[in-house]
Amino acid sequence: MNTMKNKSITEIQTPTRRSFLIGIATTGVGIVLSSLTAKSEVLNMIPEQTAQSFEPTLWVKIDPDGTTTITVARSEMGQGVRTSLSMIVAEEMDADWSKVKIRQSRPDFTGIGAQFTGGSSSVTGSYNNLRKAGATVRAMLISAAAKKWGITEANCIASKGVISEKNGSRKITYGELTDDASKITVPTNPSLKNVADYKLIGTPQPHVDNPDIVSGKAKYGLDVRVPGMKYAVMVRMIAFGASIKSFDATETLKIPGVLKAENVSGVGLVVLADNTYSALAGRDALKIEWNMGNNTTLSSASISDRLRAGIGSVADVPSNSTQKIEAHYELPYLAHATMEPMNCVADVRDTSAEIWCPSQGGDSTRSGVANAIGLPANSIIVNTTLIGGGFGRRLSMEYASFAARISKAFKVPVLFMFSRQDDMRGDYYRPASYHVCKGGLDANGKVTGWVHKSVNGGAQNPPYQLPSPNSSATTVNFPIPTGAWRSVEHTSAVFVNECFIDELAFAAGKDPFEFRRDMLPAGRFRTVLEKAAELAEWKKPLPKGWGRGIACTNAYSAVAHVVEVSVSEQGILKVERVVAVVDCGIAINPMGVEAQMQGAAVDAMSTALKSEITIENGQVKQSTFRDYEWLRMNEMPKIEVHIMASTQSPSGMGEAGFPSMSPALLNAIFNATGKRIRTLPVQRTSLSAVENSEITTHGEINVFPNPFHSSFKIDGKLSNSQSGEISISIQNLLGSTLLETQGLLGNEGNFLQEINFSPASAGVYFLTVKNGKSAIMRKIVKE
């Protein structure tokens, strides 16, 4: 793959424009109009610059055929920035959206703006600059047309890439104006559109990359192919703090395609091969003697103990409170588990390097690689590829430095990758946290005090009007790397706040929606909460076994969720309905905003109900999507997203849909069952109303051991059974079947069978043994 240089295009830089470029570079805007006919002018006007060296400073390039190329600085990882950011530019320049192409920025493209892609900041941080960039281009094109026709600019109307004459019949396309426009002095303060006049912003637009994605042409990091490229994997440590004492690569080197198995400085033991299969097989064949290090007794249980011990003293609520409520919450580690595991292609030469990396910041990737291989940053080209999921993981770019070091050591271009297990066990995790909350109520059910202290989690005052709220956080260190995970500290802080406020509402005997509303000042946030209650028909009675929960957050944007669940007598949960309301200011692309709300809700349901990273013997236990379970199609409720109409500046959407979804769900479970689940994931707790939830309909059954670790035996008898076979199945909390097998039935309807259920994550499951119309269901617990 070559760097994306299009040598057919040259740019004109007038001295004015050049100074404009420099002057505005600090705010991240640069503008160049292109023309195919004026190469000599470029060289004459700015002799020290070549056309090629100026090309990377493009925000906007218009070709004579009207193709409009917009450069996007932020990384695309599914949040839709390549679409939404270019929509902002295209809106202000009145471009023909069907002719807009997107180009990904690089760290060496000066003046284009930071590539850091995190904190839901892409649209909010770029909105003003991109509007100005688009408006500048539009103003120059209008000036050019006016000059050409000898009329005033006020008599020129721009629309969809064409300028037409007011009260006249002349029309000219942007493409036809590139020469003329490039001679226009860049306006310093072009007028921006009135938001009410927006034609593109606010309309639903599919992602610009969809055609490439559905045809398989889209290039993610793992899809980059460079001539002569080899494939590399590394040996991950068997436990946090472990190291390799010695290794024997004899068998590895016998595998066809394996080229090397050597230590690489700053990386570890690396296997290099002609293809991924040989690299992975070669790694499997290594004989390694381990030094296990000092963390082998570290486990989720010991971490939990230390988190609890680390809470220290927690302030009290005022002593004159009529009621004092205290609750403790605990959240697990979470992996990012992006669909595309960490990877990077590096081609390191003696004095230069080129990198292709799916990262959440090309500029940080470049500085990291520069440090790793000892080359100056300006000798390194970093191409940011499409990203198969980020969620904060790719703000840590150690994998890029690994790739570069390997390429340097072996003097060959390499594709370095993590396997799924490497990725899940080599993450920067959302930290496990422990929270203590205290609340006080007076005789009227008004809050008298609020205390929230967390260990390793977020703690921030909720957005309600509370008397002297007291939120604080402390830390206990563990040898487990942690990092940003979609909505970061809000994953725990908002969860705990919104569950605990629900506990206070219940203790006060108040409706949980009204309790919240009455503590919010009038404004955008309260309106969102009210809208969610209205759309969800908050007061409408629900069937028996159903429950409804509400929660809200003003993290990133104003969001409220109402969730309806049903819980069967056995404890099987179904998420029946999700209403999500968001006020994110003006929704640049409502189709993208809706997608973010839906996707974040899936993350919230997955992590609230099923997924957790646990530690055993100093190592992460989970290795793939079988034991780190995400929500699946059959578990997916319909999520009704409502976007509030707004003309205000946009606020962040990549993370906003997460924080209030999980507490709304847990509050709904409480409403349905009377059970306050305060330890996530929910799957660890039985939701059954019947304590020993043996729903024996036709016969009897013994399960032993129960709880079990990996396998258990069943021994029982089915009444009214018919043929000689039983079907055995295991369902999860959501009623999804995870295991199906057959067993033999004796003459009297007896059965005895051992069942291996080792791959699943810990939690409560439901075992069903069936023959014809006879069935037994039994709750089982995997530890």
Place this chain on the structure above:
Amino acid sequence: MTTFTVNGQKKTLDVPSEMPLLWVLRDILNLTGTKYGCGVGVCGACSVLVDNSIAVRSCLATCADMEGKNIVTIEGLSSDNSHPLQKAWMELDVPQCGYCQAGQIMNAAALLINNPKPTDEDINESMKDDVCRCGTYQRIREAIHQAAGN
């Protein structure tokens, strides 16, 4: 030597017989539209259509398993994004990061071949083993219905 057809082209390959089809496609034939997600058959990102009838997880199928088979990958579903699933996927804006979508589409293609008018239940049954970490399930479901003309 293994011989099979990929996207209408006959290929004869001299690779280890146990090499998973996934790596044959990606690293030998340079068909990178088929994605690696887990390598152990639990995510579905690597699904391809075999003999125009079933979706196969190419990380579990070996090269030798494919002898004489007719394989279609995402690159071969149509030459111009005209397959009803591709059209519905683009129109309803299903992809977020897009990484799993080739597998989702190939599984949906197998579903529609065997069941041209699937119900929600049918879609659940056929698609429940395909992970989308971005959570696009709601739009995948709508797009399958749209492609089926439901």
